[in-house]
Amino acid sequence: MCQYANMFTETIIEWYKENKRDLPWRDSSDPYLIWISEVILQQTRVVQGYDYFLRFIGRFPDVSTLADAEEDEVMKYWQGLGYYSRARNLHAAAKSMNGVFPKTYPEVLALKGVGEYTAAAICSFAYNMPYAVVDGNVYRVLSRYFGIETPIDSTAGKKLFTELANEMLDKKQPALYNQGIMDFGAIQCTPQSPDCLFCPLSVGCSALSKGLVTVLPVKQHKTKSTNRYFNYIYVRAGAHTFINKRTDNDIWKNLFELPLIETSSSLPEEEFLALPEFQTLFAPGEQPVVRPVCREVKHILSHRVIYANFYEVILPEGTASFGKFQKIKAEELERYAVSRLVHAFIEKYIDLK
DNA sequence: GTCCAGGAAA
DNA sequence: TTTCCTGGAC
Numbered sequence: 001m002c003q004y005a006n007m008f009t010e011t012i013i014e015w016y017k018e019n020k021r022d023l024p025w026r027d028s029s030d031p032y033l034i035w036i037s038e039v040i041l042q043q044t045r046v047v048q049g050y051d052y053f054l055r056f057i058g059r060f061p062d063v064s065t066l067a068d069a070e071e072d073e074v075m076k077y078w079q080g081l082g083y084y085s086r087a088r089n090l091h092a093a094a095k096s097m098n099g100v101f102p103k104t105y106p107e108v109l110a111l112k113g114v115g116e117y118t119a120a121a122i123c124s125f126a127y128n129m130p131y132a133v134v135d136g137n138v139y140r141v142l143s144r145y146f147g148i149e150t151p152i153d154s155t156a157g158k159k160l161f162t163e164l165a166n167e168m169l170d171k172k173q174p175a176l177y178n179q180g181i182m183d184f185g186a187i188q189c190t191p192q193s194p195d196c197l198f199c200p201l202s203v204g205c206s207a208l209s210k211g212l213v214t215v216l217p218v219k220q221h222k223t224k225s226t227n228r229y230f231n232y233i234y235v236r237a238g239a240h241t242f243i244n245k246r247t248d249n250d251i252w253k254n255l256f257e258l259p260l261i262e263t264s265s266s267l268p269e270e271e272f273l274a275l276p277e278f279q280t281l282f283a284p285g286e287q288p289v290v291r292p293v294c295r296e297v298k299h300i301l302s303h304r305v306i307y308a309n310f311y312e313v314i315l316p317e318g319t320a321s322f323g324k325f326q327k328i329k330a331e332e333l334e335r336y337a338v339s340r341l342v343h344a345f346i347e348k349y350i351d352l353k
Numbered sequence: 354g355t356c357c358a359g360g361a362a363a
Numbered sequence: 364t365t366t367c368c369t370g371g372a373c
Binding site for chain 1: 354355357358359360361362
């Protein structure tokens with residue numbers, strides 16, 4: 001009698017034993033470490049998240065350490081990873097645990113920032129519970145092997161693929177199977193140019209026999225993006241500069257930035273300098289020296305295109321201008337978590353000494 | 354330059 | 364359904 005539910009499941013597990021990636025969060029059954037790694041890997045590739053994981057757990061090795069930290073420091077450790085709500089939710093969830101990581105699926109699912117995928121990953125990897133993971137890799141592998149053309153971002157698709165994933169799951173060794181199918185998707189059944197020639201599942205693969213490999217998985221949405229126009233002001237007032245913390249429900253929430261004026265279109269320098277929003281930043285009678293540093297820097301997010309202009313403003317030490325912003329020593333700018341856009345500007349154009 | 358991969362929440 | 368980001372492939 002066959003040891004596994006079916007050939008698909010058996011092949012995935014055998015393939016995994018030969019080809020598994022050696023990663024620092026693998027072979028650990030510490031739910032905290034698995035949680036951190038899974039949240040970092042949400043919407044993030046292993047190569048990009050690897051170093052972040054090591055630094056993060058080096059500083060926050062357990063639930064209590066993370067819960068006791070300041071959110072600004074957590075954000076700083078997340079700087080550059082993107083989707084910053086993940087860091088805010090991670091911190092909030094740690095605070096909610098009272099030092100103990102939850103031990104049941106419903107409790108894990110209830111954590112902020114933990115959805116069905118992450119809950120299944122934590123419970124199967126840490127506790128060996130029989131919950132099938134359904135991530136982008138799983139959608140791809142299943143849709144191709146079984147030739148399913150239902151869009152993966154439809155309600156029907158989510159239900160169908162979740163059911164199929166749980167059917168294929170090896171209930172006796174869910175951790176092995178779950179990690180197997182995700183690595184299989186990441187290494188063998190890749191989005192572009194998958195290695196069908198040497199694929200152990202090529203014989204039964206529906207997409208391969210029907211020529212649908214490049215078509216599957218099917219997605220129905222295409223995200224439309226809108227333009228935004230940001231004008232950043234780097235102030236130099238002696239040894240000091242000014243920053244702002246983004247607290248609104250908008251992109252880069254709870255990150256810091258240089259003083260910013262958003263406009264509805266890209267303004268030429270003269271028009272920008274004449275804006276009341278710009279003029280009122282200055283104390284009466286102040287005569288600032290303004291210099292455009294770089295213009296029309298294009299920064300692309302999934303659903304936004306930001307065109308950024310950067311201006312340098314020289315003011316005397318102790319100026320009364322920019323009173324509504326946080327005044328810091330320019331050399332301490334690197335202590336604050338900022339977006340890639342702002343960080344790239346600081347790196348390239350600013351001498352912090 | 355364009356396209357695309359990768360989950361959660363509201 | 365839309366809103367959150369970044370980086371790598373081409």
